[in-house]
Amino acid sequence: MINLHEVLVKTKNIAKEFSGVRVLDDINIEIKKGEIFGIIGENGAGKSTFIKILNGIYQQTKGEVFFQGKKVDMDVQKAKNIGINTIPQEFNLINDLNVYENIFLGKEYQKNRFLLDKDKMRKETNKFLKVLETEIDPNEKISNLSVAQKQMVEIAKAVAYNSKLLIMDEPTTVLTPFEVKTLFKLMKDLVSQDITIIYISHNLKEVKEICDRVMVLRDGEFICLEEADDLDEKEMANRMVGRELNQMFPSKVKAGEEKVLEVKNLNVEGLLENINFDLKKGEILGFSGLVGAGRTELAETIIGIREKSSGEIFINGEKVIIDSPSKAVKNDIAYLPEDRQGVGILTNFNVPSNITLISLKNYTKILINHKKVKEKARYYVDEFNIQAPSLDIALEYLSGGNQQKVSLAKSLDTEPNIFIFDEPTRGIDVNAKMEIFNFIHELVQSGISVIFISSELEEIIGMCTRVVVMRSGSITGILEDEHINEEEIMYHATGVKRGAI
Amino acid sequence: MKNKIEKEKKNFWDLLKKINFEKYGPLIALVVLFIISSFASPYFLKFRNLTNILRQVSYTGIIALGMTFVIISAGIDLSVGSMTALVGGIVIMTLNYFGGGIFAIFMAIIAGILFGLVLGAINGVIITKWNVAPFIVTLGTMSIFRSLTLYISDASEFRSTSTIFPELGMGYLLKLPIPVWIFFGLTILYSIVLNHTKYGRYICAVGSNQKVARYSAIKVKLTKFFAYVIVGINVGITAILLSSRLNSISSSGAGTGYELDAIAAVIIGGTAMSGGSGSVVGTLIGAIILGIVNNMLNMMGVSPYLQGTVKGLVIIGAVLIQRKKE
Numbered sequence: 001m002i003n004l005h006e007v008l009v010k011t012k013n014i015a016k017e018f019s020g021v022r023v024l025d026d027i028n029i030e031i032k033k034g035e036i037f038g039i040i041g042e043n044g045a046g047k048s049t050f051i052k053i054l055n056g057i058y059q060q061t062k063g064e065v066f067f068q069g070k071k072v073d074m075d076v077q078k079a080k081n082i083g084i085n086t087i088p089q090e091f092n093l094i095n096d097l098n099v100y101e102n103i104f105l106g107k108e109y110q111k112n113r114f115l116l117d118k119d120k121m122r123k124e125t126n127k128f129l130k131v132l133e134t135e136i137d138p139n140e141k142i143s144n145l146s147v148a149q150k151q152m153v154e155i156a157k158a159v160a161y162n163s164k165l166l167i168m169d170e171p172t173t174v175l176t177p178f179e180v181k182t183l184f185k186l187m188k189d190l191v192s193q194d195i196t197i198i199y200i201s202h203n204l205k206e207v208k209e210i211c212d213r214v215m216v217l218r219d220g221e222f223i224c225l226e227e228a229d230d231l232d233e234k235e236m237a238n239r240m241v242g243r244e245l246n247q248m249f250p251s252k253v254k255a256g257e258e259k260v261l262e263v264k265n266l267n268v269e270g271l272l273e274n275i276n277f278d279l280k281k282g283e284i285l286g287f288s289g290l291v292g293a294g295r296t297e298l299a300e301t302i303i304g305i306r307e308k309s310s311g312e313i314f315i316n317g318e319k320v321i322i323d324s325p326s327k328a329v330k331n332d333i334a335y336l337p338e339d340r341q342g343v344g345i346l347t348n349f350n351v352p353s354n355i356t357l358i359s360l361k362n363y364t365k366i367l368i369n370h371k372k373v374k375e376k377a378r379y380y381v382d383e384f385n386i387q388a389p390s391l392d393i394a395l396e397y398l399s400g401g402n403q404q405k406v407s408l409a410k411s412l413d414t415e416p417n418i419f420i421f422d423e424p425t426r427g428i429d430v431n432a433k434m435e436i437f438n439f440i441h442e443l444v445q446s447g448i449s450v451i452f453i454s455s456e457l458e459e460i461i462g463m464c465t466r467v468v469v470m471r472s473g474s475i476t477g478i479l480e481d482e483h484i485n486e487e488e489i490m491y492h493a494t495g496v497k498r499g500a501i
Numbered sequence: 502m503k504n505k506i507e508k509e510k511k512n513f514w515d516l517l518k519k520i521n522f523e524k525y526g527p528l529i530a531l532v533v534l535f536i537i538s539s540f541a542s543p544y545f546l547k548f549r550n551l552t553n554i555l556r557q558v559s560y561t562g563i564i565a566l567g568m569t570f571v572i573i574s575a576g577i578d579l580s581v582g583s584m585t586a587l588v589g590g591i592v593i594m595t596l597n598y599f600g601g602g603i604f605a606i607f608m609a610i611i612a613g614i615l616f617g618l619v620l621g622a623i624n625g626v627i628i629t630k631w632n633v634a635p636f637i638v639t640l641g642t643m644s645i646f647r648s649l650t651l652y653i654s655d656a657s658e659f660r661s662t663s664t665i666f667p668e669l670g671m672g673y674l675l676k677l678p679i680p681v682w683i684f685f686g687l688t689i690l691y692s693i694v695l696n697h698t699k700y701g702r703y704i705c706a707v708g709s710n711q712k713v714a715r716y717s718a719i720k721v722k723l724t725k726f727f728a729y730v731i732v733g734i735n736v737g738i739t740a741i742l743l744s745s746r747l748n749s750i751s752s753s754g755a756g757t758g759y760e761l762d763a764i765a766a767v768i769i770g771g772t773a774m775s776g777g778s779g780s781v782v783g784t785l786i787g788a789i790i791l792g793i794v795n796n797m798l799n800m801m802g803v804s805p806y807l808q809g810t811v812k813g814l815v816i817i818g819a820v821l822i823q824r825k826k827e
Contacts, residue, residue: 305715305716324718324720325715325716325717325718326718326719326720328718329718335716337716342710342712342713343710343712343713343715343716344713344716345713346706346709346710346713346777347709347710348709348777348778349705349706349709353702357702357706357717357719358717358718360699360702360703361699364698364699366698367693367697367698368697368698368699368702370697410717
């Protein structure tokens with residue numbers, strides 16, 4: 001058994017500033033050899049900054065890092081050489097190359113000083129993959145692998161680099177529960193082989209399950225470092241936010257009886273199968289499910305981005321054909337996309353141009369009425385408390401939460417009756433989250449109906465009066481009232497249970 | 502007293518810092534170039550020389566105005582030079598067909614604009630409907646348009662029989678050549694389209710991020726399509742002015758290198774090749790800068806064969822300066 005008290009990494013008064021703003025302040029910790037060290041905190045708490053100092057991407061403004069007792073001035077290459085490796089959230093694999101080529105990228109074995117020694121690389125790759133107990137063919141192309149398998153290849157790559165410290169940033173968000181179990185078993189194996197792991201996650205349940213010790217950061221400051229056994233999830237959350245988290249969600253509003261949207265026997269080839277549900281006036285209808293369950297695809301089909309192969313959509317009892325986003329706008333449907341920067345906002349456009357992008361015709365006769373556009377933008381900036389130094393600033397300079405509010409204003413400016421929110425709180429901090437929840441609450445109170453897609457069970461349970469659960473492109477259950485709880489949702493999301501209540 | 506002066510000095514530097522170099526960079530470059538040129542050659546400031554420069558740049562400048570929209574949409578049109586020759590040929594043929602009088606000129610103008618529009622639309626349809634990269638499509642049509650021009654004319658010249666047609670291209674209005682008036686007028690028109698209409702906003706959105714544009718209920722394909730139609734119409738106008746000035750169109754020589762000059766004017770004017778934003782007035786300034794550079798090289802007796810080298814350096818330099826600002 002290894003000595004659990006040997007220190008692998010020590011940080012002394014580490015601090016980091018970006019153009020005068022302190023994002024990390026005075027972190028003094030010791031990470032022990034062979035432990036799984038959890039880091040939790042809200043967005044902007046400094047988790048990423050901290051690990052980026054450890055793996056050499058950032059240089060600290062102040063303080064020192066010690067690795068195995070020796071002071072190190074870290075940079076990316078040095079970190080790799082001494083055995084610090086990061087499994088990135090976005091995988092760093094080349095899709096057109098196969099597994100062993102990826103693992104040995106940049107350090108290929110050669111024979112006769114010229115030709116690649118493919119056999120040796122395959123053999124070594126097999127060895128690494130065997131250590132990880134996965135059955136991946138070294139000759140398989142990366143593009144043919146599942147997300148979980150790609151993650152395994154990333155881990156194998158790290159093992160091949162002789163890792164002593166493995167940093168995992170949100171590794172489970174892309175995995176199914178079964179794959180998470182496999183990953184956790186693998187992590188335990190790695191730890192028993194003398195590898196130390198830093199584990200960052202928003203999923204507090206998993207943090208409690210897998211980590212030995214947990215560090216909490218808030219606004220760049222060290223809050224506490226505790227044995228995972230001594231903290232429960234609620235306590236973790238409270239310490240992350242710095243107050244009691246009871247009033248996160250506004251009270252629920254009772255929905256009307258009138259059906260504003262009905263989806264009947266909707267199919268999209270290869271993506272969605274036989275979708276049936278309805279949305280009532282003033283309702284918040286939750287959509288829950290695992291990653292890849294088809295919720296975003298369903299939303300995109302309803303607003304006419306994706307082509308349906310069969311099925312019908314009724315709005316206020318009348319059959320409608322929505323085959324383009326402009327038809328959705330005409331039918332008073334708004335969509336707040338999950339992928340904010342990819343499809344939601346134009347980062348090089350300023351605030352007013354973004355907000356009025358969909359509704360521009362309301363401000364135009366032949367020429368755009370710039371004054372009216374600005375007035376409307378100012379209204380939303382006040383209403384949503386959008387923090388922007390000026391209206392003319394390009395959105396790329398705003399924080400994620402403020403970008404999200406602009407995206408929200410942009411969808412709202414079309415004056416919808418039905419509003420589809422797709423992961424509206426992804427990547428934004430707790431205060432902005434609460435503002436968005438309150439905003440949705442106000443919407444339904446004013447008679448607008450809401451479809452609320454979220455992967456956070458807590459949000460679904462806190463916000464919705466009815467929940468549709470999806471799994472692999474079909475609906476596995478529609479839950480109501482007291483049936484809306486974590487267990488029931490997970491049973492349906494994982495396919496253990498099936499059928500509407 | 503001393504304090505006050507220093508304060509004013511400071512204000513001046515603050516003011517200088519506040520200048521939006523990204524926006525006014527091309528204008529500043531033009532002013533600097535203008536001042537240098539007026540010292541370098543006594544003939545430069547002669548009214549006749551200045552109007553000549555403007556006339557020379559107006560042909561490719563008019564095309565460049567349309568090219569601005571294409572480049573903002575993150576596309577490119579390489580076919581404009583060959584298209585100028587083909588449309589120019591059609592203009593002369595129409596003119597001759599109707600006998601070369603006033604009515605014939607009227608018909609020739611309509612034919613020029615219409616054919617430019619149609620050829621631009623062909624580019625646009627292939628690019629948007631069949632989803633082929635603009636570079637490939639317009640490289641293809643560049644070859645096709647030139648070859649058709651050569652075929653129709655049997656590789657010789659389209660010669661006009663009209664005696665009054667040249668008045669359009671050679672004529673003056675209030676001391677400025679007619680093509681210059683048209684160039685300035687179109688600049689104002691397209692500047693309004695880009696900055697003050699829905700279409701202008703949409704073309705920027707499409708060029709900035711096509712997916713965001715699509716999710717924002719913008720008809721992405723139609724928006725892009727119109728950019729190629731606009732450049733086609735402008736090619737038509739240039740073809741009319743060019744054939745009128747020469748009263749003929751050479752099937753092999755007309756319009757060669759126009760694509761380079763048009764794209765160069767757009768880039769020197771500050772529109773980024775990556776698309777998403779740009780300036781029509783910038784393109785006008787870019788075209789004039791290119792014209793002055795050529796004019797100076799001529800007057801300083803630099804070999805015409807070397808002028809391409811200087812033009813190339815100016816283009817690369819303009820892009821480097823833009824990147825530095827980022």
